[in-house]
Amino acid sequence: MIIRALGLVSYDTTYQAMQAFTAERTNDTPDELWICEHPPVFTQGLAGREDHLLAPGDIPVVQTNRGGQVTFHGPGQVVAYPLVNLQRAGYYVKEFVHRVEEAVIRTLATFQVTGHRVAGAPGIYVRLNDPFSHAALPQRPQKRSPGEPAPIPDFTGLGKIAALGIKVSRHCTYHGVALNVAMDLQPFQRINPCGYTGLQTVDLSTIGVTVSRDGAAQVLSQKLGATLSP
Numbered sequence: 001m002i003i004r005a006l007g008l009v010s011y012d013t014t015y016q017a018m019q020a021f022t023a024e025r026t027n028d029t030p031d032e033l034w035i036c037e038h039p040p041v042f043t044q045g046l047a048g049r050e051d052h053l054l055a056p057g058d059i060p061v062v063q064t065n066r067g068g069q070v071t072f073h074g075p076g077q078v079v080a081y082p083l084v085n086l087q088r089a090g091y092y093v094k095e096f097v098h099r100v101e102e103a104v105i106r107t108l109a110t111f112q113v114t115g116h117r118v119a120g121a122p123g124i125y126v127r128l129n130d131p132f133s134h135a136a137l138p139q140r141p142q143k144r145s146p147g148e149p150a151p152i153p154d155f156t157g158l159g160k161i162a163a164l165g166i167k168v169s170r171h172c173t174y175h176g177v178a179l180n181v182a183m184d185l186q187p188f189q190r191i192n193p194c195g196y197t198g199l200q201t202v203d204l205s206t207i208g209v210t211v212s213r214d215g216a217a218q219v220l221s222q223k224l225g226a227t228l229s230p
Contacts, residue, residue: 001084001225005217006036011043011062011073014081018174021083025172031089033224034081034176035217038073040184042191045069045165052192059187066175068122068165069195076183076203078217080176082228087171089230096228097122097164100177103223104162107179110219111209115161117141121153123194124162131207159202163194180204181216 006014014036021032042053042061045068052070053061059072073079086096104124105115113131115124119141127133139154162179180203188201204211 001082001228002030002032003221003225004032004034005221006034008075009036009038011038011041014038015062015064018081018083022169022172022174025083025085027085027088029085031085031228032083033221033228034083035221036079036081037075037077037213038079040072040074040187042070042072042187043165047195049195052195053190054192055190057190059190064165064167064175066165066167068163070191071163071165071178071194072187072191072201073178074183074187076181076205076213078179078181078213078220080179080217080220080224082173082176082224084173084228085171086168086173089228091230093166093168093173096173097166099227100164100166100224101162103220103227104177104179106223106227107216107220108161110223111204111211111216113161113204113207113209116158118153118155118158119151121155121194121196122164123160124164125155125158126161126202126207128157128159128200128202128207153196155196155199159200159207160193161202161204161207179216179220181211181213
């Protein structure tokens with residue numbers, strides 16, 4: 001996998017570049033991982049509802065073709081776009097999502113933070129009262145009986161630290177995951193993050209971890225490269 005550190009780049013430009021890369025790649029094109037950050041922007045997924053945009057104000061809103069609802073990108077956040085040929089890698093979309101989330105969990109573990117999955121809600125979450133606790137969440141995904149409906153996500157006591165949204169075209173992925181490191185979190189209060197009313201968003205800084213955005217980006221790059229390997 002080729003890793004490209006793009007720095008601070010326009011969301012629109014990067015979105016168009018991902019689409020072009022995916023449309024033009026062949027079976028021989030190496031997978032790439034783009035690591036960047038964006039100026040302040042709200043992005044809406046395909047299922048995005050206008051009523052989840054509470055007060056965007058002067059921050060632009062971009063409609064996208066990824067899954068999910070609305071989220072915010074801004075400086076101090078590590079945005080990772082894995083451009084992976086799933087057919088060649090030998091795993092399906094569900095496992096791809098699991099591997100990306102696992103990379104975030106391993107990144108957080110590097111800083112002694114325990115990341116958690118929540119049943120029915122993609123992304124990674126931390127305990128607000130003790131982000132370093134290793135105890136399993138009662139809200140964690142668990143095996144369901146055939147035909148049993150997915151649980152309603154329960155965010156009690158949790159803050160979201162990483163959001164995930166992807167698109168798959170011709171068996172190839174784009175869009176990706178955003179890890180909050182040390183950023184202005186106020187814009188998250190202008191939306192229902194990922195479509196959930198009242199969901200609190202946190203970053204590493206607010207839970208007591210001091211690390212540079214570039215330092216976190218380097219760790220996340222390494223973990224994604226390892227977990228996404230065939």
